[in-house]
Every structure is written in C-alpha cells, then in structure tokens.
Amino acid sequence: MRTRGSQLVVLALLALGAVLMLFPLWWMLVVSLETPANAGAATVEVGALSLFPAEPQWRNWVDAMRAVGTVEWEGFLDALANSILVTFLTVTATVLSCSLVGYALARTRFRGRATLFGIMLATMMLPPQVTMIPMFLVFRELGWVDTILPLVVPALFGNAFFVFMFRQFMAQVPEALVEAARLDGCGHLGVWWRVMLPLCRPVVAITAVFTFIFVWNDFLGPLIYLHSEDKATLAIALNSFRNQYGGLEDVQYLMALSLVTMIPCILLFLVAQRQFIEGLGKGAVKG
Amino acid sequence: MATVQFEAVSKTYPGGVRAVEGVELLVEDGEFVVLVGPSGCGKSTTLRMVAGLEEITGGTLRIGGRVVNEVPGRDRDVAMVFQNYALYPHLSVRQNMAFPLERRREHGGLLARLTSGSAAREEDARIAAEVERAAQVLGITALLERKPSALSGGQRQRVAVGRALVRRPAVFLFDEPLSNLDAKLRVEMRAELKALHQRLGATMLYVTHDQEEAMTLGDRLVVMDGGAVQQCASPREVYERPSNRFVAGFVGTPSMNFLEGKMEGGRLQVPGAQPLELGGRHRERGGGLVLGVRPDALRRAQGAEEAMLHARVALVEDLGDRCDIRLEVEGDQELVARRPASELESWEALEAGTVVPLTFDREEAHLFEPGPHGVRCG
Numbered sequence: 001m002r003t004r005g006s007q008l009v010v011l012a013l014l015a016l017g018a019v020l021m022l023f024p025l026w027w028m029l030v031v032s033l034e035t036p037a038n039a040g041a042a043t044v045e046v047g048a049l050s051l052f053p054a055e056p057q058w059r060n061w062v063d064a065m066r067a068v069g070t071v072e073w074e075g076f077l078d079a080l081a082n083s084i085l086v087t088f089l090t091v092t093a094t095v096l097s098c099s100l101v102g103y104a105l106a107r108t109r110f111r112g113r114a115t116l117f118g119i120m121l122a123t124m125m126l127p128p129q130v131t132m133i134p135m136f137l138v139f140r141e142l143g144w145v146d147t148i149l150p151l152v153v154p155a156l157f158g159n160a161f162f163v164f165m166f167r168q169f170m171a172q173v174p175e176a177l178v179e180a181a182r183l184d185g186c187g188h189l190g191v192w193w194r195v196m197l198p199l200c201r202p203v204v205a206i207t208a209v210f211t212f213i214f215v216w217n218d219f220l221g222p223l224i225y226l227h228s229e230d231k232a233t234l235a236i237a238l239n240s241f242r243n244q245y246g247g248l249e250d251v252q253y254l255m256a257l258s259l260v261t262m263i264p265c266i267l268l269f270l271v272a273q274r275q276f277i278e279g280l281g282k283g284a285v286k287g
Numbered sequence: 288m289a290t291v292q293f294e295a296v297s298k299t300y301p302g303g304v305r306a307v308e309g310v311e312l313l314v315e316d317g318e319f320v321v322l323v324g325p326s327g328c329g330k331s332t333t334l335r336m337v338a339g340l341e342e343i344t345g346g347t348l349r350i351g352g353r354v355v356n357e358v359p360g361r362d363r364d365v366a367m368v369f370q371n372y373a374l375y376p377h378l379s380v381r382q383n384m385a386f387p388l389e390r391r392r393e394h395g396g397l398l399a400r401l402t403s404g405s406a407a408r409e410e411d412a413r414i415a416a417e418v419e420r421a422a423q424v425l426g427i428t429a430l431l432e433r434k435p436s437a438l439s440g441g442q443r444q445r446v447a448v449g450r451a452l453v454r455r456p457a458v459f460l461f462d463e464p465l466s467n468l469d470a471k472l473r474v475e476m477r478a479e480l481k482a483l484h485q486r487l488g489a490t491m492l493y494v495t496h497d498q499e500e501a502m503t504l505g506d507r508l509v510v511m512d513g514g515a516v517q518q519c520a521s522p523r524e525v526y527e528r529p530s531n532r533f534v535a536g537f538v539g540t541p542s543m544n545f546l547e548g549k550m551e552g553g554r555l556q557v558p559g560a561q562p563l564e565l566g567g568r569h570r571e572r573g574g575g576l577v578l579g580v581r582p583d584a585l586r587r588a589q590g591a592e593e594a595m596l597h598a599r600v601a602l603v604e605d606l607g608d609r610c611d612i613r614l615e616v617e618g619d620q621e622l623v624a625r626r627p628a629s630e631l632e633s634w635e636a637l638e639a640g641t642v643v644p645l646t647f648d649r650e651e652a653h654l655f656e657p658g659p660h661g662v663r664c665g
Contacts, residue, residue, distance in 0.1 A: 179340050180373035184450075185361045185390030194386075198377040 032064075032255035033057050039252035057252065064253040065260060067245070068237050069229055078230050079237035086151050086222075086233060087215045093155035094162060094211045095204055101158045102166025103192045107178060117167070124160045136224060150225040151215075162207045169203045170196055205275035213265050234261045288316050288490050289351030289364070289457035291337060297345030298332050298514075306332040308514040309346070314458075317488045319481075321505030323495055325537065329514035331462055334494045338367050338460050351457055361390075366451035367460040371467060372443045374435040374450070381418055381431040384449045388414045391454075421452040424483070441472045448483070461493040465500065477503055498538050502526070510534045517660070531662045532655040535579050541611060541623045544585065546578045546596075547657070555654075559617030560596030563652070577661055579653035582611070582625040585645055587633075594644030598622055603634045610634060614645070 030049055031039045033056040042049040069075015105117050139150040173196065181191045197204065219235040226232055232240070238261055245253045291314040298307040307329040314320045322330040335341040336348060339360025348355055355363050366387070374383050392410055422428045425445045435443055444464060451459055461480075465473045481504055484491055495501050501508050502522040510517045510525060510533075518530035529535035535543045548557035550573050555563040557578055588594035598614035601621075610631045614622040624645070626634065637643065654665035 176369040176371055176373035180369060183338060183360045183367050184387035195375060
C-alpha cells in the first residue's frame with residue numbers, strides 16, 4: 001500500500017514529465033498565434049514568450065495553409081489529399097497483411113513454419129537504411145518513381161513487428177473458436193476475417209495508430225520517391241514551406257502549418273486511446 | 288437425420304501415438320449414443336474425427352451412407368457443441384446463432400445474391416425465422432441481443448446448442464458440453480438435452496467422462512479405454528452385464544468391488560471369504576479369477592451360515608440418504624458397501640477394526656478373467 005507522501009512524489013514527477021513533454025507543443029501553439037514581431041522575439045528568447053497571446057492571430061493558420069506551394073490553397077490541399085491517400089492505403093494494407101501473416105503463423109501448420117517465423121523476426125534487426133538503395137533501384141526499374149506505389153506496396157508484405165504482435169494475440173484465441181468457425185462453414189480466410197480480426201481489435205488499433213503516425217509523419221520515403229509538387233505529401237510540403245518561410249519574421253506561419261499537420265495524429269490518438277493502451281498492455285502481457 | 292458408421296476407424300498421431308484403434312460402431316438414425324470413458328481414452332478424438340477436426344488415419348467413416356474420410360467438416364452436415372461453448376465473443380446471441388446459416392448462404396454464391404435481391408431478402412427472413420424458432424425451443428428469445436459475455440454458463444450452453452440447432456444437421460455432436468456447469472445446472476441441462484433429443488429425434492453423438500450423465504442420456508453407451516471400444520450396449524446392460532473388468536469398474540458409483548481369487552476344485556478361493564461354488568463351465572478350470580460385487584449388493588450377513596466373507600470396518604461415510612462403509616478383507620483388499628441410511632446407526636455403532644460377516648446374492652456376483660481388462664466369464 002502506497003503512502004500518501006509517496007503518491008504525491010509520484011504525482012509531482014508525472015506532472016513534471018507532462019510539462020516537459022507538453023512545453024514544445026504549447027510553444028508552437030503560442031508562436032503560431034503571435035504577431036510577426038512577438039513570434040520572432042519568442043523564437044530568440046524563451047522569456048519573451050507569453051502564456052497565451054493577448055491578441056491571437058488566427059489568420060496566421062489560414063495564411064500558412066494558403067501559402068503552401070506555388071498556387072494558393074492548391075499546394076496545401078494537394079499535399080493533404082496525398083497524405084490522406086498514402087496513409088489510408090498504407091494503414092489498410094499493413095493491418096490486412098500483418099494480420100493475415102500473423103494468422104498463418106499462429107493457426108496453420110506447415111513445414112518450416114518456425115524457421116520462417118525466425119527469419120521474419122530477424123528482419124527486425126535490419127536497419128531500413130540498409131535496404132533503402134536496393135529498394136529504390138527496384139522501384140526505379142519498375143517505373144514506380146514519382147508515384148505513391150513505392151510508399152504503399154511494401155505495406156502489402158507486412159511488418160515483422162506487427163506480424164509478431166498479431167501472431168502472439170491470435171495464438172491465445174481458444175482453438176475451439178477456430179474449430180467452431182470451420183464447422184460453421186468458414187475456410188481459413190473466413191476464420192481470419194470473421195473471427196480473428198474482430199477479436200484482435202486492440203492489436204488492429206495499435207497497428208493502425210502506429211502505422212498512421214509513422215506514415216503521416218514520414219519524410220524520407222516521400223522525399224526519395226515523390227518528386228512532382230502535386231504529388232508531395234504534407235511532410236514534403238512542410239519542408240518546402242520551411243525553406244520558403246523559415247526566417248524569424250515568418251516563424252508563426254511555420255508553427256501554424258506544423259500544428260495543422262499534427263492535428264490528425266493528435267485526434268487519432270485521442271479517439272483510439274482506450275484501444276491503443278489496451279493493445280499495448282496485451283502486447284506486453286501476451287507477447 | 289443420418290446413420291454414422293465406423294468401420295475399423297483408427298487415429299495415429301505423427302510420432303506413432305495411437306489415440307483410437309479399430310473402432311467398429313453403427314449409430315442408428317435418430318439414436319443418442321454416448322461415448323464414455325476416462326481422460327485420454329480416445330472418446331473426444333473419435334468425436335472429432337466425425338466432425339472432421341481430426342484426420343482419420345485408418346478405416347472408413349460413413350455419415351448417412353456416404354464415406355466422409357476426405358470430406359471437410361463443414362461439408363459433412365454435422366454440428367458440434369463444444370465443452371467451452373465456443374461462442375464468438377464479438378457477436379450477439381442472434382448473430383452467433385445465424386452465423387452458420389449466413390456462411391451456408393455465402394457458399395451459395397455471392398453473385399447469385401447480388402443479382403437476385405428478392406431471393407436474398409427471402410433468405411434473410413428464413414435465417415431470422417430459424418434463429419427465432421431455435422431460440423423459442425431453448426427459451427432464450429429474451430437473450431438474442433446480448434453478447435456472450437453477458438450470459439451465465441447455462442445460458443451460454445443453450446446458445447451453443449441453439450447454434451447447432453439452427454443448422455438442422457444430420458448429426459449432432461456434443462463434446463462434454465455440461466462439464467463447465469455446476470452440479471445443479473448440469474442435471475437441469477441434462478434433462479433438457481434428453482427432452483430435446485426426444486423432440487427432434489435427431490442422431491446424436493455425445494462425449495462425456497461422467498458416467499452418470501452417460502447412463503441417463505444415452506440410448507446406448509460406448510465405453511472406451513486405451514483408444515478401443517470396451518463395450519457398446521444399453522446403459523442397463525452395461526451396468527448389469529459389463530463385458531470386462533474395466534467396464535465393470537468404470538460404470539457405477541462407488542466402483543464395483545473386485546476380489547482376486549483362485550479356482551480350486553470348482554470353487555473360487557478368495558482370501559478371507561468362504562469358497563464360492565461355481566457351477567457349469569467353471570468346474571474344470573483352474574488359475575486366477577476375479578470376483579466382482581457392486582457395493583449396493585454387499586450387505587451384512589444375518590448369521591454365520593449366511594456369511595460369505597469377513598471384513599474389518601475401516602470407515603463409515605454418511606451421505607444423507609445412504610451410507611458408504613469402507614471395509615478391508617484379508618490380503619489388504621478393500622471393499623465398499625453402500626447401504627440405505629436406515630442402517631447407518633447400526634454401522635456407526637461398530638468400532639473401526641471390528642470384523643463383520645458379509646454376504647451377497649450369488650446372481651449379483653460377476654466373474655472376470657484376471658487383468659485390468661479381464662473379460663467377463665460369469
């Protein structure tokens with residue numbers, strides 16, 4: 001039983017941690033709503049930062065979005081649409097492919113299953129930088145450069161970490177449920193789709209959220225494969241914007257656009273928080 | 288409805304472990320057959336082979352005359368109720384029960400459904416009606432919108448039966464469906480299952496390790512041990528004329544008493560007992576023989592001339608409506624006598640270690656060859 005004193009210490013430490021984590025966000029928010037002069041001053045000296053702007057400049061956000069790219073609004077909307085498309089396709093492909101491979105490894109028997117599982121786990125040790133150039137060469141040969149295919153298609157082949165999570169979760173599902181589904185008329189695909197996937201909701205949530213955040217924020221992939229302005233994702237657009245409006249006098253626009261880019265991730269986390277934490281817990285216990 | 292015929296059906300697992308060996312059995316159309324035996328006797332494996340959940344490695348299995356060895360479980364027209372219910376936790380009771388019918392409809396072809404809207408609506412209505420009908424039969428209509436997690440054990444079991452019922456299968460398979468229920472509920476559900484069988488007249492194969500459940504439910508019992516069928520007969524016959532010592536010991540509570548003896552001069556000599564005169568074909572034989580007497584056939588002898596054996600009282604257990612008396616005979620062989628509660632006082636009046644004369648009716652004695660599976664010989 002914890003004493004009241006130790007609880008207070010824990011609470012204080014957690015509060016301090018939360019303040020440290022939230023400070024950059026708060027700083028971004030304040031700067032994004034400041035006048036150009038105040039924003040520039042706050043960037044140079046933290047002491048010049050007010051708790052909240054006396055006159056919030058909400059227009060900064062609209063102006064920042066409008067100013068992306070060479071054509072007003074078009075640059076931002078194109079980048080937004082591209083990010084949504086790439087993220088949606090990648091998240092869907094990752095959830096489907098990882099759960100399907102996880103099902104095969106957890107619930108079907110075939111020669112070499114353990115070896116394949118081991119090889120798949122070993123790929124987790126491979127840094128992505130190692131495969132970057134060979135993959136670029138392959139995609140260039142396929143004529144996929146400057147399309148979203150190199151960003152989406154690899155997701156159809158699963159991700160070792162998420163496959164591992166799905167496999168561990170599915171291995172815990174009682175065998176009788178699978179047998180009942182088979183007798184009720186399901187084949188392997190039916191069992192996977194109708195029984196396993198709905199039962200794996202926490203793992204689906206965690207896979208979807210992690211993949212969403214990674215793909216939404218991914219800069220390197222789109223930088224390598226997407227060259228045309230109309231194909232850029234938000235991360236690329238933000239980088240171009242930084243080159244254009246990176247000066248102290250325009251920093252409020254950069255912060256405003258950065259926050260706009262972050263909003264979907266924050267919203268998604270808030271919406272899926274319960275499932276997300278449940279999934280992490282299950283992964284920890286059953287993994 | 289259909290017959291289920293086992294012709295020398297065997298199951299050998301990779302590595303050579305033989306789980307089931309040469310099962311020969313014909314389950315008649317509409318019959319309720321119970322596979323009973325101790326853990327690891329092969330009864331569940333046998334049932335799972337009928338369901339198509341275990342590959343048959345030897346022999347032939349026919350359902351309704353059709354050889355099904357290579358037919359997937361979903362195409363055998365069988366429905367199974369599992370020990371832990373196996374309800375889909377993410378679906379409501381209604382969706383659980385409709386699940387097999389929905390899958391059957393899918394097999395009818397996606398294209399056909401899409402091109403014929405009215406046929407699809409008719410099919411939807413038919414499935415809904417089937418679910419309602421089964422729910423009414425089982426008294427679970429009020430639970431249809433609930434999730435399995437919101438149901439009690441007995442309710443879950445009813446839903447599991449309902450899911451089997453809606454399919455109107457040729458054969459129902461039950462794999463220890465009552466073993467997760469408490470004792471009172473088990474007795475209730477047992478009666479419901481029996482009534483359901485009488486109402487449907489369906490072919491049912493039921494696995495249990497509980498011999499009381501087996502005796503009350505089955506038209507016929509199949510007693511199994513070591514992967515082989517030991518006896519297949521009506522519950523009455525299994526109880527009164529067990530085919531071997533294993534069956535005699537397994538069926539009946541408490542177990543039958545066994546006393547090892549030797550044949551000498553046409554008499555069975557059991558240590559601590561009067562020589563037992565055996566007539567007929569036993570007269571000429573020698574060697575060992577096992578005498579079996581059910582606990583309820585054993586009683587105190589009224590006089591010395593009636594006594595057939597003597598035993599020391601070890602313990603008297605009061606069971607309310609009856610009492611069990613644990614006794615020891617010469618050679619450290621143990622006996623149990625089950626007597627009515629009216630005799631409790633007279634037994635309790637005896638001190639532990641008191642030697643009492645016991646007797647039994649000759650017709651109630653069973654004779655077996657020596658060994659754990661010694662066959663019945665009288």
